[in-house]
Amino acid sequence: MPAQAFVAIVGHNGAGKTTLFRAFQQKIPYQGQLLLHGLDLRHTKDAAASGLLSYLPQKNIVSFSISVLDLVVMGLFRKKGFFENYTAQDYAQARATLAQLELTHLQEQDFTTLSGGEQQMVWLAQLMLQDADVVLLDEPTQQLDVYYKKQVFRLLQQWVRQKGKTVFCITHDLYNLQPMQGFLLNLSKPDPTLEPLSPETVQQNQVYLEAQRIVR
Numbered sequence: 264m265p266a267q268a269f270v271a272i273v274g275h276n277g278a279g280k281t282t283l284f285r286a287f288q289q290k291i292p293y294q295g296q297l298l299l300h301g302l303d304l305r306h307t308k309d310a311a312a313s314g315l316l317s318y319l320p321q322k323n324i325v326s327f328s329i330s331v332l333d334l335v336v337m338g339l340f341r342k343k344g345f346f347e348n349y350t351a352q353d354y355a356q357a358r359a360t361l362a363q364l365e366l367t368h369l370q371e372q373d374f375t376t377l378s379g380g381e382q383q384m385v386w387l388a389q390l391m392l393q394d395a396d397v398v399l400l401d402e403p404t405q406q407l408d409v410y411y412k413k414q415v416f417r418l419l420q421q422w423v424r425q426k427g428k429t430v431f432c433i434t435h436d437l438y439n440l441q442p443m444q445g446f447l448l449n450l451s452k453p454d455p456t457l458e459p460l461s462p463e464t465v466q467q468n469q470v471y472l473e474a475q476r477i478v479r
């Protein structure tokens with residue numbers, strides 16, 4: 264697979280999509296090798312702290328009151344010392360990212376009062392600031408309305424093309440995958456391989472997933 268690519272990971276509920284991400288993060292034992300930029304992840308100390316890998320889980324809960332802007336600026340934690348404060352420049356960067364995602368109107372609001380979809384967009388803004396080489400997204404558009412769904416897939420394609428990122432995206436949203444460029448990995452197939460994305464590939468996989476439910 265090319266170093267910079269969009270990879271959609273699809274498959275039935277329970278097919279092992281999130282489990283694959285857990286392996287990427289060394290949270291479970293696994294057979295074989297996971298290589299990123301030629302580095303074996305088993306021997307790469309703290310891929311998150313070094314900016315190699317970042318992960319957006321399916322559900323990310325915040326149980327304390329915090330403004331959207333304060334949460335987003337924390338995406339810069341990797342570039343900060345432990346007790347170092349965020350600067351005016353950091354906040355400007357966070358504001359610019361929120362503006363890019365059309366979220367400026369929410370920046371002063373308490374994050375815990377946002378709708379599920381708005382919260383999901385804010386996490387994406389924080390992830391953009393983290394600026395890791397490889398991002399793992401677990402159903403990032405699950406709660407989004409049709410407009411934001413389309414926008415997020417566009418944004419992910421831009422991350423790959425303009426910023427040279429590698430994006431692994433677990434999704435059940437096959438409709439929005441059709442115009443995407445990159446690869447599709449269907450974990451419900453008996454021998455999953457990377458298939459180049461095209462409207463035809465997406466259509467074939469949609470038919471495959473609808474026809475039968477594989478339970479391993």
Ligand SMILES: Nc1ncnc2c1ncn2[C@@H]1O[C@H](COP(=O)(O)OP(=O)(O)OP(=O)(O)O)[C@@H](O)[C@H]1O
Nearest residue numbers: 274275276277278279280281282283321433435450
């Ligand atoms: N710690 C665990 N111990 C035992 N079984 C587990 C564990 N974690 C996951 N599983 C099982 O492994 C299978 C794959 O789970 P996983 O969460 O990877 O599915 P998924 O493809 O992400 O599904 P979904 O689309 O529903 O999010 C499931 O059957 C799940 O019950």
